[in-house]
Amino acid sequence: MMSSFFELSGVTKNFGGVQAVSKMTFSMEKGELAGLMGPNGAGKTTVFNLITGVYDPDEGSILFKGENLVPLKTFQVTARGVARTFQNLRLFQRSTVLENVMTAAQHHVPYTFVEGITHLGRWRSKEREIREKSMTLLERVGLADRAGQAAGTLPYGYQRRLEIARALALDPELLLLDEPAAGMNAEEVASLNLLIQDIHRDFALTILVIEHHMDLVMEICPHIICMNFGAKIAEGTPREVQNHPEVLKAYLGEEEDE
Structure with a gap:
């Protein structure tokens, strides 16, 4: 029996006496948008921090293409083809939009340290490729x-869009979007919905979206x-x-009580 493209099994994380994630289990097939x-x-x-190696789970496994990500550091998870955005923006604020994307696109450039410092050898051609790739992503x-x-x-x-472009520059197979619509108005959310759907289709990505607002996810x-209180309460x-x-009790009840 073939395993799923991506799978969490019994993942648990405690912070002191608080159980932040409890026996989280779900799977995704390649190319899904969940x-x-x-x-x-x-x-x-x-959950995203556990997937990307920011935290180590106390129990359970996180499998990506059959490999357990749990022992890996964040940079190793990224190298395996997993990229993410953050709920709190982590852009290089003073760098240009293009420089932000180019920085991410350089993650697996084959020129040496000396070539990078001297701008000789393969540096010039690779830098041109990175710039062209980054501009293409910005256009997207x-x-x-x-x-x-x-x-x-x-x-x-x-x-928010720039952070997505920067994540795409890492050439992921699995893209994790952490509340991409946070702080957006209704018009911006509708535009973001279209962008995520287009990226999912055009880049043939597997995408997992965290969202508090139901409108984006449901659409x-x-x-x-x-999930609620760290545990999965429904899936489908x-x-x-x-x-x-x-x-209805845990999520929609919030709105009913307002």
């Missing part, structure tokens, strides 16, 4: 005309995992999850 949703504080970002996310602008001066929604993700199609009694 959503991980739940109320604020449900443990969603902790609608930021090519802002390539020379300092990243920190971009409108917030555009900074674009055929496969949804819902948008309709199945939306009508699940535990989700």
Whole structure:
């Protein structure tokens, strides 16, 4: 029996006496677009931190293409083909939009340290390739005309797009988007939905989206995992999850009480 492209099995993480993630189990097939949703504080970002080696789980396994990621450091996970964005933007604010993407695109450039310092040998041709690749990615996310602008001066929604372009520059097979719609208005969220769907299709990526707001996840993700207090409470199609009694109680109940 073939294993899934990506799979969490019994993943648990405790911080002191608090169980942030409890026996989290789900899997994704190659090419899926899935959503991980739940109320604020449900443990969603902790799951991403466990996947990417920021935290080590206390129990369980995280398999990507059959390899257990648990023993690996963050840079090793990235090298395996896993890239992420962050809930709190982590751009180089004073660097240009283009420089932010080029920095990520250099992660597996074959020129030597000496060539990089002297700008001799393969450096010139590789630097040209990196620039062209980075500009292509900026064009894909609608930021090519802002390539020379300092990243920190971009409108917030555009900074979110830049972070996605930077993650794509790492050439991932699995892309993790941590609350990409945070702080956006309804129009920006609708535009982001289209961008994520286009990237999913055009780059043939497997994408897992964390989102607190149900609108984005329900619209674009055929496969949804819902969690609360660190544990999975439902999994299935948008309709199945939306009508699940535990989700109504834990998630939709927030809105009903307001």
